[in-house]
Amino acid sequence: MAIIEVKDLHKTFIRQDGTKLEVLRGISTEINKGEKISVIGPSGSGKSTFLRCLNRIEEPTSGVINFKGEDITSPKCDINLVRRKMCMVFQHFYLYPHLTVRKNLTLSPVLLKLMTPDEADAKARELLARVGLADKIDEWPDRLSGGQKQRVAIARALAMNPDVLLFDEPTSALDPEMIGEVLDVMKELADSGMTMYLVTHEMGFAHKISDRVLFIDKGVISEEGTPDEVFDDPKQPRTKEFLSKVLRR
C-alpha cells in the first residue's frame, strides 16, 4: 500500500517579469511504507521542487498528492497535520539559532501537544544519542560543525515520529570530511525501516541505500528503476550522459 501517491504533479513559477517557468511537468510516482527512494538529476531539473511540493512547502500548481489515502492538495486538508508525519531535512539545516539543541528538538512536539515536556526531553536525549551527539544537548546550534548541525536537524525531524522523511540534498552544504558522519546516520535510519525520499548528489550512497532511483530531468521522471538498473544499465541517453559526467570523477 503506497504511503504517498503522486499523480501528474505540475509546478509553474511565475517570474517577476511575468514570464512562466515550468519546473515540474507531470510527475507521477509512489512510495511504499519502508521504501527508500533517491531522486537524482542535473541541477535545475526540478528534483528539489518535487520534494518541496510533497509537503506543500512549495504549493503545486496542479496534480494530486495522496498521503495515507488523503488528498493533501485539497483545500479541506489541514496541511499542518500532514507535516507532523512527513518531516523535512534541509540542505542548509535551518536549526533554530535562538534555541539550544534540546529546544530545537522539543519545540514542535511540545507546542503541538504531541508529548509532555518530560516525554519530549527523554525523546530528545534518546535521539541525540542515536545520532551520536548526546553531549551536545545543551549546546547552541552556532557552536556545532556543519555535520553536527545536520545530525541535529535529522534528530529534530525524528522527534516528530514521522512516517516519512524528506531529505533535500542533506550533504550538499557540508565540508567533504563531514559528509560521512551524516550519511552514517542516514544509513542507520534507512536500515531501521524509515520511509525516505532523498534528493542527493551522493550517487554511491543513493546506490547503497535506495530501493528505487528516480532520474528527473526537465521536470519529468525520465528514468526509474532499482539502483542497479539506473546506475549500471541506464536506458535513456540523458541518464547515461548525466551519470557519465557525475561518476567519472
Add this chain to the structure above:
Amino acid sequence: MRDKFSRHDGAGRGDVILWIFGLALLYLLWNSGFFTAAAWQDFNRRFYQNFVKDKRYMMLVDGLKSTIFMTSGATLIGVAVGLILSVIRVAYKGGVPIPLLNKFAEFYITVLRGTPAMVQLLIWNFTIFASARDLNTQYIAILAFGLNSGAYVAEIFRGGIESIDPGQMEAARSLGLSYGQSMRYVILPQALRNVVPMLFNEFIALLKETSIAGYIGIDDLTRAGQNIQALTLEHSQPLVMVAIIYLVIVLFLTRLVRKLEEWLSRGRR
C-alpha cells in the same frame, strides 16, 4: 605613502582645531571675568534661587517622573502596535489573505510617519479628546506618542522579520507548526533579538520627543525647566540643567543597550 582613507589624518586635524577653539573660549571667559570670585558667587546664588529655594528641584524631579512615565507608557503601546502592524504586513506578503488589514496598516504607517508628532499630539488633545476634560492629559500624551512610535516600530520590526532566512519559516512549517506558531516561536524571537538595539534607540528618541508634551499642559521635565524660569526670571540655568538630565539618561540608556546586545548575542560565535 599614507593611505588616503586613513582616519588619523582628519581626526588629528580635528583635534587641533578643537584645542584651539577650547583655548580661545577659555581666554574669552577669563577676560570677561567668568573665573572671578564674584562670578562664582553669582553662579551659586542663582543656582540656589533656581533649584534649592522652596525645594524647586522637586519641580524637576516631578517633571522627570512625568517624562519617564510618558516614555514608558508610549514605548509599551509603540512596541505592541508596531509588532501587530509589522506582523500584518509580513503575513500578508507571505500569503495570508488579509488585504484589508494590510491596507489599514499601510495607511496607518504612512499617515503617522508623514505628519509631525507635535501636530498629532495637538489633534489628540484638542480635537479627539477635546470633550474628555476629566481625563488625565498624560494618558492622552501616552496614547499620542505611543501610536506615533508604533508606526516607526512597525518598520523596525518588519526589517527585523525580513532579515530572518526564509528557511527558518520553512523548517518550522515543515515540522508541523502553523504560520502563527512559527512566527511566534521561531521568527519573532530571532527578529526581536536583531532589532533590540533599534528598539532602544526608538525608546531614546521617544524620551526626547516627549519634551513637546508641555504644549498640551503637561509638566514634564522640559516644562518644569520653563516653570522654574517663570518663577526666577532666570534664562539659562534651568534649561541647561534640563538638558544635562536628558543627556545623562540617554547616555545611561545607551550603555544599557550595549550590555543588552552582549547578553543577547550569547551562544553566537
